[in-house]
Amino acid sequence: METKIKYYLQIADNALILSHRLSEYCSRAPFLEEDLANTNVALDLIGLAEAVYEEVARMEGKGRIGDNIAYLRKENEYVNSILVEQPNEDFAHIMARQFYTDAFHFYFFTELCNSKDEFLQAIAHKSLKEVTYHLRRSSEWIIRLGKGTEEAKQRTQTAIDKLWKYTPAFFIESKADVQMLKNEVGVDLHTVYNQWKQKVSEVLYLAHLKIPTSDFLIKGGKEGVHSEYLGYILAEMQFLPNKYPDAVW
Amino acid sequence: METTKKSEKELLLEFEEKINGEQKIEPLDWMPEEYRQHLIRQISQHAHSEVIGMQPEGNWITRAPSLKSKKVLLAKIQDEGGHGLYLYSAAETLGVTRDQFIQWLHEGKSKYASVFNYAALTWADMGAIGWLVDGAAITNQVSLQRTSYGPYSRAMVRICKEESFHQRQGYKIMQNMMEGTKDQQEMAQDALNRWWWPALMMFGPHDGDSPRTNLAMKWKIKRETNDQLREKFINKTIPQAELIGLKVPDSNLELLTDGTYKHSDINWDEFWQVVNGNGPCNQQRLAHHIKVHNDGAWVRESAMLTSLIEE
């Protein structure tokens, strides 16, 4: 049970922490239409996280609710990938982070549709619809920026390069990944990685951008070791439940 | 010369007949320059208000105390951005571009609702803003659904539906807090204390001090005066406050036999201070908008270039 819960949390935490970064960006996009699109993605991700946390609370059977799981853990109990914690440096970073994550989500949920776990299968189907749209949007942006002005091209290449080193965090198998794959609940991350790599290469090619070659890779997240950013994210997110533990909002 | 002057007069007569006959004026119709200017000013100010209004609430998304409240708040702010879009589009039918409107905003030539120059300090402010600020906005906008300019009127119809939703959600936040712990109740009361007067100020100066009201009423851009709308809002909001145990911060409140309330007057000195740029957050709000706009310039430039190539 504990391993299964951890597997669930890997899915939910990625969505939650990325939605937090996108929420920070609200009212800060380059134009209004894009602000609304950014919010759409954030809303989808919160919805995904919420559904999974509620299921975790139910599985646990300790009388907790989804919000308790979302809000009340210690930093090293969050198992999101380190990529989604990375800050909103500029629009290029936001889109590169989004593109890498959307491509991961797309192939991950595609595989997860075959899970023997009914809940995961259902959530995979639902998320896949949303993520298909997310991936289309972020791919198109990467291509447009790559083929755009010199400044756009440069900024986007910088972001693609800089965030590349955090992408293995999605694919390195945690103990939960290994166990759940064995039980036919989880997905084979090697398959997901190959598809992800191909998609990323294809989009970068269309964008006239270079595929990063750096071997310096950072693998944090899934085992609870994070970047310094996560502490601040949680401090902000958990502020009210921490300060008023008895309050219901 | 004589004939053109005459036809201008005829056009004006026709225009006023249309208005008196409750027909909408559409973008290609002839309209007096003063009417056009009034609309450009009012609709763009309204659009800017929706967009600047995203800031005080946006300030709390990452601190929303539950996932549900986070979703509701985020969706609400998204609605406000959508209202901004409809309204910029309505304003653009008058021959001015969105870029121009934004430039005027940045140059201080175009204003936005002063209420957003107050700070959103606690989570209860998310309740108070929805309940009072959106509540005041609807009171005004319901009336504007019947405004004489077609595109503005249609934008208002769409917007009103969402605003009343926001108002109920905001009230619900306050209600939950009033049913909660002592800390929550105090937080809710404190938010009402801070937002009550700014919400009343949203309706603008007294009718006698509102120089453009006459023409706007005559041409049915406005259908009710500032004071009429303010009284409506006060009369419907005080009972809502009392119902959940909140106290409206006005020691002179008195329920009259006709169901309306006697109340204190607004602090007009504060009102004009904030209108003229000296509110708690005027500089912060505008600086935020300018910075974001400048930071995004390279994206817009690049997007423009690629859309040209693709065409």
Ligand SMILES: [Fe+2]
């Ligand atoms: Fe609005």
Ligand SMILES: [Fe+2]
């Ligand atoms: Fe609203």
